[in-house]
Amino acid sequence: MSRAAKIEDVASRAGVSVATVSRALRGLPHVSAATREKVLRAAEELDYRPNPHAARLAAGRSGTVGVAVPVLNSWFYANVLAGVEAVLAEEALDMHVIVVDGPDATERFIAGLPALSKRVDGLVLCDLFMPDQLWEDLAGGPVPVATVGVDTGLFDSVTIDNVAAAEAAVGHLLDLGHTRIGLIGAGPDGATDNESAALRRRGTIAALGRRGLDLPADLDVAGSFSVAGGREAMLELIGRGAPTAVFCISDEMAIGAMWAAEEAGLRVPEDLAVVGFDDQPVAEAVGLTTVRQPVSIMAARAAHLVLARLDGDDGPVQRHVMPTLLQKRKSTDFRHLTPVHAHS
Amino acid sequence: MSRAAKIEDVASRAGVSVATVSRALRGLPHVSAATREKVLRAAEELDYRPNPHAARLAAGRSGTVGVAVPVLNSWFYANVLAGVEAVLAEEALDMHVIVVDGPDATERFIAGLPALSKRVDGLVLCDLFMPDQLWEDLAGGPVPVATVGVDTGLFDSVTIDNVAAAEAAVGHLLDLGHTRIGLIGAGPDGATDNESAALRRRGTIAALGRRGLDLPADLDVAGSFSVAGGREAMLELIGRGAPTAVFCISDEMAIGAMWAAEEAGLRVPEDLAVVGFDDQPVAEAVGLTTVRQPVSIMAARAAHLVLARLDGDDGPVQRHVMPTLLQKRKSTDFRHLTPVHAHS
DNA sequence: CCGGCGAATGTAAGCGCTTGCCACTGGCGG
DNA sequence: CCGCCAGTGGCAAGCGCTTACATTCGCCGG
Known part of the structure; x- marks a missing residue:
């Protein structure tokens, strides 16, 4: 043609x-069956x-929802995208992905926010770190937002209880008899400011504290969320006098640590017990004890939350906390006898 | 406001x-510096x-390029997206991701193709499997296309030499003295029709053939591109009488096999040598011998190719073949002595 | 048999921007 | 001193659809 x-x-x-065509094609009311058929x-x-x-x-609507993630090529965020994409595809909505990696990109993201509201109807924000003021601006704006991984209290959110999950992980290590437990985390010292990282660190400290232990500075290291980052952090730990167990805040890091x-x-696990976080498929393959979190389900739920808002739901902010599960595997399958116990 | x-x-x-504003804001000519400044x-x-x-x-332009991938949550495709996104971000273009998983989605993708040409200016197609006729229709269409992983000859493409890469991988195994070498692939019998999988299988057979060997049916299995798929395939192989070495067409599968x-x-590697394909970060961590391919660079190049077409480049079709490298690691670090050699 | 009412459809005014084409301007050579 | 040209800038016609509002029509109760 x-x-x-x-x-x-x-x-x-x-x-x-044309008006009738428009109505008919979109399934709007006020069109007779015969006419609709004809159209x-x-x-x-x-x-x-x-x-x-x-x-x-x-x-004045874009039929698009935006998804902001720090990076694309990590298991976690790839699954976030997959989760969101799946629900959007069902509703025939487009997904607009925005990569916000590092301060510069955050700057650009913020600068582009006003423009963004014209191209997306809703937003799923994942592990984004911004000044509080901007969150509030966003909340005041016209586009519904759901966050995953972080809970500001201002938007619908779906998270896990990072503190409890970390407590469970470290508690497991403590139960095994470890007392010298390292943490491989991330944070201001690491690659990025990451709320989950901070909470997992807090959980670690809480678990330790419950047994009268603390997290000595020399066992508290940070790295980037990657295999290489985990390896470097572990090497650092080893250089300082290795702990007998280490909790890594991501599976990639844990694998790097191993x-x-x-x-x-x-x-x-004989000399070093390792626990990770995420439970990606590889973790099971290498026998890594880790905290399972339902990543793509969380993302899908976040997507549903913004869709509901788009459908006019103006109920109170929903803050979903999804369950996690400590998967015990070979990397911690060894009872550690501390010198103290050995002599008692 | x-x-x-x-x-x-x-x-x-x-x-x-308004005309002047439009020109000024977009940096078009015919606007004096003073006016531009004012605007x-x-x-x-x-x-x-x-x-x-x-x-x-x-x-009549969308400022968007579409990227079609079979799935989002695999290392390979996540890196494809990352590669494309990086170059699009530089040009301030949007990325429209399309997930084409399985026959149904392919159907929908094909059905949506005419509409798609209105929402994207260009297309990067990754490991898409379609009837030839549709490729030709696409080639006749208005939107420039670049393919990655498959080369139809109709579009700019960036691929690797899958046959040669597989030959190198299997050749390595042969050099180590293996004669009973299994292949864990994918194909019509596996999850999806995948051109790369077919080519790697061909390379495997070629390498074997060069030594006067063939690929017996019982060592030729297919699975899905995942850890679980690799595990199942390997279990199958073991059930049939394990080979002494196995070539897996992805790292995930190789890890599943291990x-x-x-x-x-x-x-x-003593009882079983394993080689994978991709060289994702985890491969190095677990000491997996594998074929490295520059995934995100390939994707980025594909993106550049369609951008060039958008800029009016109407030169002949470019078919880029990127280099691969066999990374030898622990999983094959063992010289296998076949009974024949042992007795000679 | 008539007024009125609601469902079905049409009319047309945008939505906010791009761009082809024309009009203007001032500097220059003749 | 006049006409011409290149460089600027304005005008207005779209781009293809949605939707508020107006219109039409068939049907019912009075």
Whole structure:
């Protein structure tokens, strides 16, 4: 065909007005069954495809929800995207992905926020770190927001209880008899400011504290959320006099830590117990004890929350806390006897 | 402010016409420096943000390139997205991600193709499997396409030499003295039709053939591209009488295979040599010998290729073949003595 | 048999921007 | 001193759709 059909062509072919075509095609009321049928047929025959930009301009809605993540190529965020994408695809909505990696990108993201509200109808924000003022600005804005991984109290959120999860992980290590437990985390000292990291650190300290222990500075290291980051942190720990167990706030880091341990001639779990966080498929394969969190389900729920807001739900802010589960595997399957116990 | 500023507001504030504002803001010629400055200031003062939908409708361009991938939550495709996103972000273009998982989604993708050409200016297609006819239709269409991982000859493409890479991998195994080498692949029998999988299988057979060996049916299994898929395939292989070495067409599968081996009491590399494909970070951590391919660089190049087409490049189709490298690690670090050699 | 009412449809005014085309301006050579 | 040209800038017609409002029509109760 020469030129793409427009709504007007469909209208004249069906013998109705463009308004009727628009209504019929979108399933709106006030169209008789017969007319609708006629329109559908005409559209079919012309292979009509509505122009989304025209529709969006006219309707003032974009049919798109934005998803902001710090990086794309990590298991966690890839699954966030997958979770959101799955629900959006069902609703025939577009996903606009925004990568906010590091301070510069955050700057740009913030600067682009006003413009963003024109291109997305809703927003799923994942592990974003911004000044409080901006969160409030966002809350005052027109686009519904759901956050995953962070809970500001201002928006619908879906998180896990990071503190409790970390307590469980470290508690497990303590139950095994460890007293010299390292933490491989992330934070201002590490790659980025990350709320989850801070909470897991808090949980670690809480678990330790409950047994009268603390987290000595030399066992408290931070790295980037990656295999390499975990390895480096572990190497650092080893250089300082290795702990007998280490809690890593991501599986990638834990795998890096196991690697470093091996390089240093430490056996896991005999010489070093390791626990990770996430429970990605690889964790099970390598026998890594880790905290399972339902990543893509969380993301999907966040997506549903913004969709509900788009459908007019104006109930109170919903703050979902999803369950986690400590998966015990080989990397901690060894009872550690501390010198104290050995002599008692 | 009450209502978002529109171009007209900027125009009147700057004392020029909307046409001039449009030109000034987009850096088009035929605007004097003084005028441009005036416009910029006015826009700044009003915090003006152009409405992308209006711009796209009027201009007939979408400022968006689409990226189709089979799944989001795998290392490979996550890196593809990351690679594309990085170059698009630089050009201030949007990325529209399309997940084409399985036949149904492919169907939908194909059905949506005509509509798609209105919402994207270009397309990066990754490991997509479609009837030839549709590729040709696409080639006849208005939107430039670049493929990654598959080379149809119709579009700019960036691939690796899968056959040669597999030959190198299996050749390495042969050099180590293995003669009973299994292949864990994917294909019509596996999860999806995948061109790379077919080519790697071909390379495997070629390498074997060069030594006068063949790939017996009982050592030729297929699984899904995942840890679980690799594990199941390996278990199957073990059930049939384990080979002494196995080539897996992805790292996830290789890690699954190592897991299965361990479950079965086989030591890697002594009892079973394993080689994977991709060289994702975890591979190095677990000492997996594997074929490295520059995933995100490939994706970035594909993105550049479609951008070049958008800039009017109408040169001949470019078919880039990127280098791969066999990374030898612990999982194959053992010279296997076949009975034949042992007795000679 | 008539007024009125609601459902079905049409009319047309935008939505906010881009761009082809025309009009103006001032500096320059003739 | 005049006409011409290149460089600027304005005008206005779209881009293809949505939707408020007006209109039409069939049907019912009075």
